[in-house]
Amino acid sequence: MPNLNINGRNMSVEAANDTPLLWVIREQLQMTGTKFGCGAGLCGACTVHLNGEAVRSCQTSLADAVGKKITTIEGLSAKGEHPLQKAWVAEQVPQCGYCQSGQIMQAAALLSKNTNPTKEEVVAHMDGNLCRCMTYSRIQKAIMRAASDMRTASATGSERRAT
Amino acid sequence: MNKHVKNLAPETTDLSRRSFLVGTAATGLVLGYAGSGIDQALAAPAPANFEPSVWYAIAPDGLVTVTCGKADMGQHVASTMAQIVAEELGANWKDMRVQLASNDPKFNDPVLGAQITGGSWSTMMNFDAMSRAGAAGRIALTEAAAASMGVPAGELVVRDSKISHPKSKKSMSFAEVVKSGKATKTFTADDLKAIKLKSPDQYTMIGVSVPQLDIPLKVNGTAKYGIDVMLPGMVYGALVTPPVRYGATVKSVDDSAAKKVPGFIKAVTLDDKTTTTTGWVVAVANTYANAKKAAAALKIDYDGGPNAKLSSESLLTEAKRLQGLSDSGQFFVKDGDPNAAFGTAAKVLEAEYTTNINIHAPMEPMNATAEFKGDILHIYSGNQFATRSGAIAAGAAGIDPKFVVMHQMWLGGGFGRRLDADMMVPAVQAAKAVGKPVKVIYTRENDMTMDFSRPLTYQKVKAGVDGDGKLVALSHDVVSAWPTQRWGIPDFLSPSVDKKGPLDAFTVNGSDFFYTVPNHYVRAIKNEMAHNATPSGQLRSVAPGWTFWAVESMVDEIAHATGKDPALLRVELLDGKGKNDGGAQRLRNTLLAAMGLAGYGTKKLPKGEGMGVACVSSQERATASWTACVAHVAVAPSGEVTVKKLTVATDVGTQVNPDGIRAQVEGAALWGMSLALFEKATLKDGGIEQTNFDSYTPLRMSQLPEVAVNVIANGEKATGVGEPAVTVVAPAIGNAVFNAVGARVRGLPITAEAVKAAMKA
Numbered sequence: 001m002p003n004l005n006i007n008g009r010n011m012s013v014e015a016a017n018d019t020p021l022l023w024v025i026r027e028q029l030q031m032t033g034t035k036f037g038c039g040a041g042l043c044g045a046c047t048v049h050l051n052g053e054a055v056r057s058c059q060t061s062l063a064d065a066v067g068k069k070i071t072t073i074e075g076l077s078a079k080g081e082h083p084l085q086k087a088w089v090a091e092q093v094p095q096c097g098y099c100q101s102g103q104i105m106q107a108a109a110l111l112s113k114n115t116n117p118t119k120e121e122v123v124a125h126m127d128g129n130l131c132r133c134m135t136y137s138r139i140q141k142a143i144m145r146a147a148s149d150m151r152t153a154s155a156t157g158s159e160r161r162a163t
Numbered sequence: 164m165n166k167h168v169k170n171l172a173p174e175t176t177d178l179s180r181r182s183f184l185v186g187t188a189a190t191g192l193v194l195g196y197a198g199s200g201i202d203q204a205l206a207a208p209a210p211a212n213f214e215p216s217v218w219y220a221i222a223p224d225g226l227v228t229v230t231c232g233k234a235d236m237g238q239h240v241a242s243t244m245a246q247i248v249a250e251e252l253g254a255n256w257k258d259m260r261v262q263l264a265s266n267d268p269k270f271n272d273p274v275l276g277a278q279i280t281g282g283s284w285s286t287m288m289n290f291d292a293m294s295r296a297g298a299a300g301r302i303a304l305t306e307a308a309a310a311s312m313g314v315p316a317g318e319l320v321v322r323d324s325k326i327s328h329p330k331s332k333k334s335m336s337f338a339e340v341v342k343s344g345k346a347t348k349t350f351t352a353d354d355l356k357a358i359k360l361k362s363p364d365q366y367t368m369i370g371v372s373v374p375q376l377d378i379p380l381k382v383n384g385t386a387k388y389g390i391d392v393m394l395p396g397m398v399y400g401a402l403v404t405p406p407v408r409y410g411a412t413v414k415s416v417d418d419s420a421a422k423k424v425p426g427f428i429k430a431v432t433l434d435d436k437t438t439t440t441t442g443w444v445v446a447v448a449n450t451y452a453n454a455k456k457a458a459a460a461l462k463i464d465y466d467g468g469p470n471a472k473l474s475s476e477s478l479l480t481e482a483k484r485l486q487g488l489s490d491s492g493q494f495f496v497k498d499g500d501p502n503a504a505f506g507t508a509a510k511v512l513e514a515e516y517t518t519n520i521n522i523h524a525p526m527e528p529m530n531a532t533a534e535f536k537g538d539i540l541h542i543y544s545g546n547q548f549a550t551r552s553g554a555i556a557a558g559a560a561g562i563d564p565k566f567v568v569m570h571q572m573w574l575g576g577g578f579g580r581r582l583d584a585d586m587m588v589p590a591v592q593a594a595k596a597v598g599k600p601v602k603v604i605y606t607r608e609n610d611m612t613m614d615f616s617r618p619l620t621y622q623k624v625k626a627g628v629d630g631d632g633k634l635v636a637l638s639h640d641v642v643s644a645w646p647t648q649r650w651g652i653p654d655f656l657s658p659s660v661d662k663k664g665p666l667d668a669f670t671v672n673g674s675d676f677f678y679t680v681p682n683h684y685v686r687a688i689k690n691e692m693a694h695n696a697t698p699s700g701q702l703r704s705v706a707p708g709w710t711f712w713a714v715e716s717m718v719d720e721i722a723h724a725t726g727k728d729p730a731l732l733r734v735e736l737l738d739g740k741g742k743n744d745g746g747a748q749r750l751r752n753t754l755l756a757a758m759g760l761a762g763y764g765t766k767k768l769p770k771g772e773g774m775g776v777a778c779v780s781s782q783e784r785a786t787a788s789w790t791a792c793v794a795h796v797a798v799a800p801s802g803e804v805t806v807k808k809l810t811v812a813t814d815v816g817t818q819v820n821p822d823g824i825r826a827q828v829e830g831a832a833l834w835g836m837s838l839a840l841f842e843k844a845t846l847k848d849g850g851i852e853q854t855n856f857d858s859y860t861p862l863r864m865s866q867l868p869e870v871a872v873n874v875i876a877n878g879e880k881a882t883g884v885g886e887p888a889v890t891v892v893a894p895a896i897g898n899a900v901f902n903a904v905g906a907r908v909r910g911l912p913i914t915a916e917a918v919k920a921a922m923k924a
């Protein structure tokens with residue numbers, strides 16, 4: 001029985017090695033925040049993090065995920081208070097909301113490496129994530145807002161450390 | 164008349180044509196309710212709750228839970244209903260909660276008499292009922308508080324979930340009044356009607372961008388969509404759909420290889436007496452991954468049926484043939500005599516406009532979960548038409564519709580796709596066959612190739628202009644599949660002007676525009692071949708998505724042919740004479756606003772760039788929002804069109820949640836752009852060729868233009884905003900392309916190849 005490290009917990013699952021991680025997360029672990037959209041890596045609705053990198057869980061086999069740190073929308077922050085989640089609420093981004101877990105996870109991978117992205121970097125990073133409600137402009141604004149909040153927080157943090 | 168039709172319909176809106184949509188007993192779609200206590204989502208509330216109306220309850224802790232009978236597919240309609248209730252109730256927004264209604268007819272739309280969400284109707288048709296419900300609660304709470312405080316009710320002030328008596332400085336919270344148990348007043352329909360509602364100058368909640376109540380659930384993964392439903396003992400179904408969109412039959416199923424897939428339970432060939440689906444097989448297994456493996460392992464032999472050789476080309480050829488017949492179709496508009504007027508016109512223009520098949524492709528693929536529990540069939544699915552879908556589920560199960568309970572979920576996109584009920588059939592028949600709850604999930608490939616698509620359309624428009632350049636005659640033929648007729652509900656059809664039987668007005672709405680044209684014909688012609696081969700549905704904005712493409716392109720062509728400015732010609736045609744009085748002026752004002760905001764006619768644009776205008780009265784004459792767009796495009800020598808900016812103005816009368824309206828209008832405008840430039844499906848050998856987002860390609864972030872949304876709220880009654888802006892964008896872009904490079908493209912989508920070819924012509 002493979003063991004998965006997901007959102008900081010070790011969980012054993014029962015599935016064939018070639019099972020897409022998406023369905024293991026959704027059905028076996030009953031974490032349904034990660035969504036099925038296309039099954040072909042074309043829409044980004046199923047985006048999760050493997051060792052901090054954004055991947056399409058519909059294109060990732062269970063075997064590929066074993067031994068790696070998996071993070072889903074449920075584990076992005078303990079109380080749903082990641083700067084991106086707060087920014088998503090502040091900018092009132094979601095309409096139907098179905099793609100937004102994937103959008104947030106995709107954006108989180110960007111901001112974990114770069115809290116000062118240009119608009120072009122945001123577009124390049126996010127272009128694989130479809131939003132059929134077309135909330136793209138709010139997604140951009142929310143990413144910029146979260147990036148700014150993260151910079152402020154880290155500046156405040158460094159000041160505090162400095163004093 | 165449907166007994167569920169309430170007497171709260173706004174009297175000034177002409178909705179008579181559809182005020183008793185689904186009630187007709189002959190259609191067999193009247194849903195009974197299967198008794199109390201069966202619906203977990205709406206289990207009987209604790210007796211201490213105060214329920215002044217079916218639409219909400221106030222708990223002893225003061226929380227107000229509004230039950231939304233409309234499908235929430237991202238338009239935040241549940242939140243909007245709560246906002247309208249809260250205004251009259253006097254509740255604090257932080258105390259408001261929402262839940263989604265079951266298919267109990269008591270939650271039917273008060274105007275439509277059914278549970279159906281579409282047409283951008285929800286706010287306009289529920290504003291009055293929700294306002295009165297909220298006011299009734301306020302009155303009851305106030306009277307109870309007056310009794311408790313021993314003061315006259317007339318001296319009390321209600322605000323922020325608190326009832327205060329300024330003279331004595333006494334006050335009670337809603338929670339305290341509910342706990343007192345003294346709020347027991349009930350209201351008859353006449354009582355409700357007699358309530359004097361607030362005037363707009365008294366609003367403190369309507370017109371405020373309060374945060375949408377569903378959004379927090381949608382950023383942390385906890386919002387439950389149909390696909391997220393988990394039931395004890397549930398198994399999974401994966402579909403095998405035939406290569407032909409409609410009409411195929413299964414000759415044989417060989418499941419010998421599927422039997423080797425671990426967890427495989429059964430292959431179920433659908434026996435669909437509702438004729439919603441043809442030739443579908445469900446592979447049922449213990450997990451969805453195994454169900455998919457089993458589905459792939461099934462060897463199925465099909466008879467392709469009568470449509471197996473058809474293509475988009477055959478549908479278009481047939482449409483042209485039908486249009487050429489003098490006696491085909493029925494008249495939707497018949498004013499004056501265009502044919503006589505063409506004989507004396509100084510100039511006659513003729514043009515053909517086409518649109519290709521379009522696919523809804525909401526991000527949540529179609530799905531449904533069915534469970535038989537005793538006599539009751541429970542369906543869990545996000546659905547826009549619970550009244551009909553429940554009946555289809557019953558038909559698939561072979562039971563009476565009154566034994567079906569529909570559990571509504573958040574919809575991962577609707578756009579009209581979830582008005583249809585096909586997903587009910589495999590879920591119900593698989594659950595019946597294996598004796599367990601079954602969740603059927605479409606693959607994206609199933610979802611795209613079995614879409615109830617926007618039909619391929621062909622329109623021929625002929626216009627006559629007199630010696631002064633005045634538009635004196637217009638004849639407009641619209642040939643398409645008839646999406647609404649397919650539902651089999653006579654009340655959805657409209658009588659034809661020439662009394663040749665009912666027509667599907669949802670194929671021609673919009674062509675009855677607010678321009679003054681003395682001689683004007685519109686003919687609705689059903690393309691039976693397309694109707695059978697590509698069962699069509701309502702795609703966000705429905706007919707105005709193609710009728711305005713033709714009308715607004717032709718108006719531009721007339722302007723250029725007569726040497727007029729296209730925008731000013733529209734202003735001239737919107738003279739508000741006769742039947743167009745009122746609407747025409749509002750549309751004119753909206754157009755002028757958009758022109759001003761975009762800098763139309765004042766900005767000098769570089770070579771290869773242009774602005775184009777369009778203005779529309781979508782969705783229907785009786786339910787119009789007044790919407791105009793100025794598109795600014797750049798066209799490359801290759802013909803490639805880049806949209807630099809869309810300036811949209813829309814007159815919505817009254818805005819409940821301004822930020823929500825802006826989100827809807829922006830999304831709708833981008834849908835319009837996506838349909839105008841990027842989305843095209845084609846039929847070949849009877850099947851839809853596009854299967855996933857690599858071949859059917861909605862707009863992505865990198866294609867996003869600047870979008871400026873301007874909302875006009877002038878105090879008229881609230882109109883709808885989910886769809887109208889879809890319809891104005893394609894003609895605005897087409898007209899902008901012409902102004903940029905002189906290329907007139909008359910088919911959607913506008914491709915680089917078509918622009919380049921038109922540039923040479």
